Amino acid sequence: MADGxxxxxxxxxxxxxxxQLEGGTAYALRGIDLSLxxxxxxxxxxxxxSGKTVTSICIMGLLPxxxxxxxxxxxxxxxxxxLALPEGERRRTRGRQIAMVxxxxxxxxxxxxxxxEQITESLRLHxxxxxxxxxxxxxxxxxxxxxxxxxxxxxxxxxELSGGMKQRVMIAMAVSCEPSMLIADEPTTALDVTLQLQIxxxxxxxxxxxxxxxxFISHDLGVVHQISDRVSVIYAGKIVESAAxxxxxxxxxxxxxxxxxxxxxxxxxxxxxxxxxxxxxxxAEHFPQGCAFHPRCPLAEEICSREVPESREYAPGHQxxxxxxxxxxxxx
Amino acid sequence: xxxxxxxxxxxxxxYGRGLVARRKGAVRAVDRVSLDIExxxxxxxxxxxxCGKTTLSRAxxxxxxxxxxxxxxxxxxxxxxxxxxxxxxxxxMQIVFQDPNSALNPKMRISDSLEEGLVNLGMPKKQRxxxxxxxxxxxxxxxxxxxxxxxxxxGGQKQRIVVARALTMDPEFLVLDEPVSNLDVSIQAQIIxxxxxxxxxxxxxxxFISHDLNLVAYLxxxIGVMYRGRIVETGSTGQIMDEPVHPYTRDLFASSLSVGGxxxxxxxxxxxxxxxxxxxxxxxxxxxxPYSGRCGQMDSSxxxxxxxxxxxxxxxxxxxxxxxxxxxxxxxxxxxxEAQPGTPKRSSNVRNVFPE
Numbered sequence: 001m002a003d004g005x006x007x008x009x010x011x012x013x014x015x016x017x018x019x020q021l022e023g024g025t026a027y028a029l030r031g032i033d034l035s036l037x038x039x040x041x042x043x044x045x046x047x048x049x050s051g052k053t054v055t056s057i058c059i060m061g062l063l064p065x066x067x068x069x070x071x072x073x074x075x076x077x078x079x080x081x082x083l084a085l086p087e088g089e090r091r092r093t094r095g096r097q098i099a100m101v102x103x104x105x106x107x108x109x110x111x112x113x114x115x116x117e118q119i120t121e122s123l124r125l126h127x128x129x130x131x132x133x134x135x136x137x138x139x140x141x142x143x144x145x146x147x148x149x150x151x152x153x154x155x156x157x158x159x160e161l162s163g164g165m166k167q168r169v170m171i172a173m174a175v176s177c178e179p180s181m182l183i184a185d186e187p188t189t190a191l192d193v194t195l196q197l198q199i200x201x202x203x204x205x206x207x208x209x210x211x212x213x214x215x216f217i218s219h220d221l222g223v224v225h226q227i228s229d230r231v232s233v234i235y236a237g238k239i240v241e242s243a244a245x246x247x248x249x250x251x252x253x254x255x256x257x258x259x260x261x262x263x264x265x266x267x268x269x270x271x272x273x274x275x276x277x278x279x280x281x282x283x284a285e286h287f288p289q290g291c292a293f294h295p296r297c298p299l300a301e302e303i304c305s306r307e308v309p310e311s312r313e314y315a316p317g318h319q320x321x322x323x324x325x326x327x328x329x330x331x332x
Numbered sequence: 333x334x335x336x337x338x339x340x341x342x343x344x345x346x347y348g349r350g351l352v353a354r355r356k357g358a359v360r361a362v363d364r365v366s367l368d369i370e371x372x373x374x375x376x377x378x379x380x381x382x383c384g385k386t387t388l389s390r391a392x393x394x395x396x397x398x399x400x401x402x403x404x405x406x407x408x409x410x411x412x413x414x415x416x417x418x419x420x421x422x423x424x425m426q427i428v429f430q431d432p433n434s435a436l437n438p439k440m441r442i443s444d445s446l447e448e449g450l451v452n453l454g455m456p457k458k459q460r461x462x463x464x465x466x467x468x469x470x471x472x473x474x475x476x477x478x479x480x481x482x483x484x485x486x487g488g489q490k491q492r493i494v495v496a497r498a499l500t501m502d503p504e505f506l507v508l509d510e511p512v513s514n515l516d517v518s519i520q521a522q523i524i525x526x527x528x529x530x531x532x533x534x535x536x537x538x539x540f541i542s543h544d545l546n547l548v549a550y551l552x553x554x555i556g557v558m559y560r561g562r563i564v565e566t567g568s569t570g571q572i573m574d575e576p577v578h579p580y581t582r583d584l585f586a587s588s589l590s591v592g593g594x595x596x597x598x599x600x601x602x603x604x605x606x607x608x609x610x611x612x613x614x615x616x617x618x619x620x621x622p623y624s625g626r627c628g629q630m631d632s633s634x635x636x637x638x639x640x641x642x643x644x645x646x647x648x649x650x651x652x653x654x655x656x657x658x659x660x661x662x663x664x665x666x667x668x669x670e671a672q673p674g675t676p677k678r679s680s681n682v683r684n685v686f687p688e
Binding site for chain 2: 047048192193194196197219220221222223225226259260263264265266267269270273274275276277278280281296
């Protein structure tokens with residue numbers, strides 16, 4: 001499906017990013033490979049501090065410099081390396097071709113500007129529309145994301161809207177220029193469950209409509225299961241497993257993925273103890289040697305603490321990075 | 333069975349400040365809630381944010397005394413107690429908050445945080461240290477770390493410390509207000525296992541509050557579903573899971589996304605509630621059923637009067653006017669069919685704006 005350069009919208013190759021902190025260096029990303037096909041919803045799942053958000057802001061070119069440093073790697077967007085683009089061109093891509101939706105809409109909407117002003121800004125900047133056209137278009141976009149009474153809405157300030165409406169406005173801003181790629185960073189985490197499903201459906205509808213590729217970032221496996229075509233699991237700055245949705249949830253290979261799936265409480269497993277993963281997520285300043293998961297892994301052997309496992313393909317489109325695959329199995 | 337907590341007709345209202353706001357009338361955050369919690373069981377309270385879960389729990393503990401209604405704790409009417417007597421009861425009921433970062437004083441060593449309650453009891457220093465040691469061990473924190481400050485611990489460890497602090501007073505009843513929502517997935521399971529172990533070991537009773545229906549169903553014995561300050565359905569976990577009756581409970585189930593759970597992805601796609609935008613403009617106190625604005629099964633009779641909780645069998649209570657004899661069957665039968673009226677609204681909207 002996504003093979004060859006033709007169908008590939010975004011390809012991240014061996015991306016390595018570190019941050020200089022007061023106390024040392026945080027190795028946020030340690031060689032990430034990820035590819036997003038045109039029109040595909042690819043989820044990046046991981047716990048806090050695993051490097052999900054760093055990946056997304058790196059694609060957007062919003063890394064705080066000079067604290068952050070890209071040590072290695074390329075981000076190819078339709079074949080062109082984003083990291084090599086001059087800032088001016090980068091800015092024209094951002095918002096126009098790659099747009100982003102953030103976790104907390106309240107934080108990313110300007111409280112002092114009316115909704116209408118915020119949506120028309122990018123339309124006028126990127127598409128060169130005049131004011132009247134931009135306002136008309138903004139109204140259409142708001143309707144498209146499922147909001148009614150758009151005239152009134154365009155004149156409202158963010159604080160007058162509920163959480164779900166704010167997130168819809170954020171999404172409207174992101175898709176206003178019909179980008180070919182959308183990065184959605186935990187877009188439903190701050191929302192109630194019933195709203196969450198509506199927003200997920202909306203993102204899927206918009207993907208169908210604009211055939212956008214969506215990089216969907218989340219820690220919630222339930223949400224990821226609902227929305228994704230493809231899923232990559234990130235742990236301590238490395239992708240440990242990547243597969244089509246059915247395969248990742250049906251036949252997970254990496255012990256981390258398998259344990260994560262087992263640690264989710266499920267009403268049907270009442271009375272059974274949850275299979276908790278011992279220990280905690282390491283922080284980016286002190287990632288363990290070898291496979292970063294080995295201190296928490298029930299299968300770990302001596303080699304795991306010494307060498308870093310390479311990612312290998314175990315079935316078409318299903319990669320995982322672990323020495324023990326095929327040798328040992330977690331007993332369920 | 334022994335009832336530990338009995339709540340009857342509990343109401344909590346909040347008034348605005350100042351004369352003008354006061355005249356506007358009160359906001360009723362919790363509306364005539366009655367429920368019983370048996371000894372050594374877990375009662376799970378689910379609902380969306382703003383439905384009054386936390387307000388209810390604070391009113392039960394008399395942290396914010398209720399406006400009206402009764403709370404009995406092991407038979408004693410809390411509202412009738414003098415402050416000193418109430419304080420004695422407080423020892424027996426404790427609360428664990430959602431965010432361990434704001435629940436611990438960053439400037440206090442954790443041993444001091446844990447000792448605070450014991451100091452108030454007048455326990456001598458030596459005994460206090462012994463008790464703190466013991467409790468920290470129980471929750472899986474190395475007692476040697478007790479002189480550290482909160483920032484030296486991870487989120488999961490901090491939550492363990494907050495649980496430990498609640499346990500220092502040797503309570504019988506713990507309110508757990510979203511105790512794992514702020515934690516990483518792999519850490520959540522550790523804390524849940526810990527809470528279940530502690531319940532057995534110390535014969536505790538829990539009121540477990542969460543927005544996560546899967547989690548609540550996993551660990552509770554009984555479940556109460558809350559909407560706009562009211563309990564709309566309550567029953568044993570089996571009753572709620574297998575035969576949810578209230579449309580809101582069913583909508584919640586449909587929206588709760590589990591990995592390979594009862595609902596397939598396609599089924600979840602079909603389900604869903606009405607537009608939340610309509611809901612937001614609805615008056616807080618409309619006539620009739622409070623859920624009628626979002627309910628897929630609403631008809632005109634729903635606006636006539638407010639539904640009361642009715643027993644549909646074996647202590648399974650439902651507040652829905654369309655619940656009568658045989659309503660559960662009817663509900664099950666059209667569960668598949670009901671998806672159509674509410675859902676495609678948005679997508680049809682989309683098509684109207686941009687004809688294809």
